[in-house]
Amino acid sequence: MKLLLDSSSSLLFSLLLAQLPVFTSASPVPQRRPTDMDKLSNQTKNLLKLTQELLREHAFDSDVEPHRFRSLPEMSNRSANDLNNLELKPTLSQLHADLKLYEHHFEWLNKVSKKHHHPALPKLVEMIREMKSLINLLHRQMLRVEAPRLTQVTPSLPPHLPYQFDVLQSSHELLQHFKLFCDWAYRAFISLKPKVSAVQ
Amino acid sequence: MPGLLSSPVCLTVIWFLSWSLRPSHAQIQTDEASGVQYAHLESNVTMACGKSQIRTPVVWHLNSSSVLPWHKVTSDGTLVLLYVDHSAQGNYSCHDDRGLLLHSVKLRLGHPPGLLSISCQVPNHTHVRCSWVESVKTFLPAKYSASFRGNGKEWRPCVVDVIRKHCDVDHPFFWTTIHTLRVTETNALGSETTSVRIRLNELLKPDPPESLLVETLEGYPKRLVVSWNIPSSWPLHDAFPLMFQIRYRPQGSIYWSEVYSEHSPVVIFDALAGHLHQFQIRVRDEVNSESQWSDWTPVFLIRPWEVSSTPESTEDRFADYFFPFNTKPETSTAKSHNSVHPEDEGNLGLVILLVLFSVVILTTVLSLIFVLWVRQRRRNHVTKQELTSMVKMKSMPI
Numbered sequence: 001m002k003l004l005l006d007s008s009s010s011l012l013f014s015l016l017l018a019q020l021p022v023f024t025s026a027s028p029v030p031q032r033r034p035t036d037m038d039k040l041s042n043q044t045k046n047l048l049k050l051t052q053e054l055l056r057e058h059a060f061d062s063d064v065e066p067h068r069f070r071s072l073p074e075m076s077n078r079s080a081n082d083l084n085n086l087e088l089k090p091t092l093s094q095l096h097a098d099l100k101l102y103e104h105h106f107e108w109l110n111k112v113s114k115k116h117h118h119p120a121l122p123k124l125v126e127m128i129r130e131m132k133s134l135i136n137l138l139h140r141q142m143l144r145v146e147a148p149r150l151t152q153v154t155p156s157l158p159p160h161l162p163y164q165f166d167v168l169q170s171s172h173e174l175l176q177h178f179k180l181f182c183d184w185a186y187r188a189f190i191s192l193k194p195k196v197s198a199v200q
Numbered sequence: 201m202p203g204l205l206s207s208p209v210c211l212t213v214i215w216f217l218s219w220s221l222r223p224s225h226a227q228i229q230t231d232e233a234s235g236v237q238y239a240h241l242e243s244n245v246t247m248a249c250g251k252s253q254i255r256t257p258v259v260w261h262l263n264s265s266s267v268l269p270w271h272k273v274t275s276d277g278t279l280v281l282l283y284v285d286h287s288a289q290g291n292y293s294c295h296d297d298r299g300l301l302l303h304s305v306k307l308r309l310g311h312p313p314g315l316l317s318i319s320c321q322v323p324n325h326t327h328v329r330c331s332w333v334e335s336v337k338t339f340l341p342a343k344y345s346a347s348f349r350g351n352g353k354e355w356r357p358c359v360v361d362v363i364r365k366h367c368d369v370d371h372p373f374f375w376t377t378i379h380t381l382r383v384t385e386t387n388a389l390g391s392e393t394t395s396v397r398i399r400l401n402e403l404l405k406p407d408p409p410e411s412l413l414v415e416t417l418e419g420y421p422k423r424l425v426v427s428w429n430i431p432s433s434w435p436l437h438d439a440f441p442l443m444f445q446i447r448y449r450p451q452g453s454i455y456w457s458e459v460y461s462e463h464s465p466v467v468i469f470d471a472l473a474g475h476l477h478q479f480q481i482r483v484r485d486e487v488n489s490e491s492q493w494s495d496w497t498p499v500f501l502i503r504p505w506e507v508s509s510t511p512e513s514t515e516d517r518f519a520d521y522f523f524p525f526n527t528k529p530e531t532s533t534a535k536s537h538n539s540v541h542p543e544d545e546g547n548l549g550l551v552i553l554l555v556l557f558s559v560v561i562l563t564t565v566l567s568l569i570f571v572l573w574v575r576q577r578r579r580n581h582v583t584k585q586e587l588t589s590m591v592k593m594k595s596m597p598i
Contacts, residue, residue, distance in 0.1 A: 045487070048487070049489075052489065052490060067352070075375045075376065076350045076351060076352065076353055076373050076375070076376040077353075077373055078373060078374070078375045079325075079326070079371045079372065079373055079374060080324075080325035080326045080371065080374055080435060080439075080440075081326070081371055083437065083439040083440075084437060084439075176377045177377060179401075180375045180376070180377060180401065181375075183375065183401065183487055183488055184375050186487055187439040187440070187487060188439070190438055190439060190441070191437070191438050191439040193438070194438075
């Protein structure tokens with residue numbers, strides 16, 4: 001009898017497990033499974049949104065940019081024409097290298113913000129987490145299409161920031177740059193989507 | 201020493217010193233070649249009667265008339281106009297006592313340039329147009345030069361249209377945080393440079409969509425099909441997606457209904473049968489939410505399909521009609537819009553899944569009841585056995 005009871009419990013458990021795929025697939029409209037390029041563009045857009053929120057919530061009215069960061073990815077020589085002629089592997093490699101560089105800068109900002117108890121800290125932590133996830137996803141895509149990983153540039157980060165004002169200013173500068181980077185990267189990912197399908 | 205003076209370096213220094221030490225706002229500028237003398241309004245203007253020293257008395261005329269504005273003539277024949285206004289402008293000539301023309305000059309009055317009020321339009325990622333308005337009315341012909349640069353980059357020309365007072369930059373380095381535009385206005389009385397710092401990503405504002413067309417659907421008194429073309433100035437490339445906002449209302453209503461869509465066409469399902477509707481559409485860059493919406497297109501007026509003999513239930517009769525357009529309105533406000541999806545055939549699969557799910561649930565419930573029943577039965581059986589053994593023990597002699 002004990003055996004029967006045990007087997008009944010197991011059956012019950014199995015039935016419950018069997019319901020899981022039913023729950024997960026019970027969507028009103030059957031949707032196309034997102035590709036990795038879709039995920040890359042979606043995550044980039046999410047990062048862009050987070051950046052814009054941070055800039056909005058901690059508005060710092062300044063047209064003067066102090067140029068504290070000397071080693072940020074070069075964005076100032078990119079024009080719309082460049083997006084028409086993107087090559088898959090070099091672009092993925094470059095975006096990966098650029099993101100790694102931004103990750104270093106934001107981790108530095110996170111560290112100094114902690115010291116100065118910057119109110120944007122929780123969102124900054126969330127941003128870094130999202131950034132890391134995007135980097136991993138991008139790396140997976142690079143492996144899939146055999147795009148090389150570029151040599152990492154050592155970032156030159158500003159020295160000690162003595163005042164809260166310096167932190168705010170640095171944060172503003174970094175976020176302004178990163179916002180434009182995300183805008184570019186998103187457009188690059190959606191432009192490259194057909195090229196990835198051709199390779200795979 | 202003469203050798204030193206005539207050396208190119210020395211001459212350059214002398215030229216530079218003479219240029220830099222000249223008064224910044226010369227009161228009077230005479231263009232010898234054209235015979236035009238420029239002067240500040242509301243100042244005293246001095247006009248000499250030619251270059252040579254005149255010994256004999258001279259007579260000055262303005263536009264061949266001897267009537268001159270408030271003035272004085274010095275002993276050497278120089279005319280000094282006092283606190284001039286616009287009426288002092290014209291052709292001045294000086295004559296000797298026999299009426300012989302000695303010298304003539306045209307006087308133009310105005311102000312040196314002031315700062316400009318500059319605004320820039322960014323209709324897409326490949327073009328910037330900046331236009332300006334003078335803050336000071338100079339009354340004099342002006343020349344403009346303009347240059348444009350991204351943060352920390354070299355200046356590049358912004359091509360000027362003097363008549364329309366604007367300049368154009370093609371293919372700017374768009375993904376730069378701040379750009380600077382510098383416009384210099386120069387006229388005969390001086391020059392002034394105005395600089396503005398702009399963020400292209402915030403100024404991005406597409407031109408309105410084109411060829412807005414709203415059509416009726418025969419047999420559907422509540423539906424309208426809205427189609428349009430993207431602005432012709434917008435690059436036709438995957439990298440530059442757009443978001444369109446359509447708004448519509450029955451004529452006379454103050455409330456707009458709104459639909460967002462990335463693609464044309466869109467079907468409106470909740471038009472008010474028999475009423476004339478107003479439609480407008482505008483567009484924004486889909487990626488950059490900080491960019492600006494275009495202006496609305498002009499109002500398009502349309503009445504949904506109607507026929508006097510059609511019974512009220514026509515809409516219901518065609519309720520299961522499968523519409524051939526791929527329309528995915530993103531959001532809607534005020535009123536709901538049931539978008540038609542081409543994936544409707546997937547509903548059958550969903551029904552099958554739901555049936556399977558119900559079967560599984562039913563099986564689970566039955567199994568649960570069975571397990572509880574077995575457990576209860578076993579408990580009863582044990583209790584019965586215990587009671588029997590107790591009775592047996594009691595009946596045993598000690």
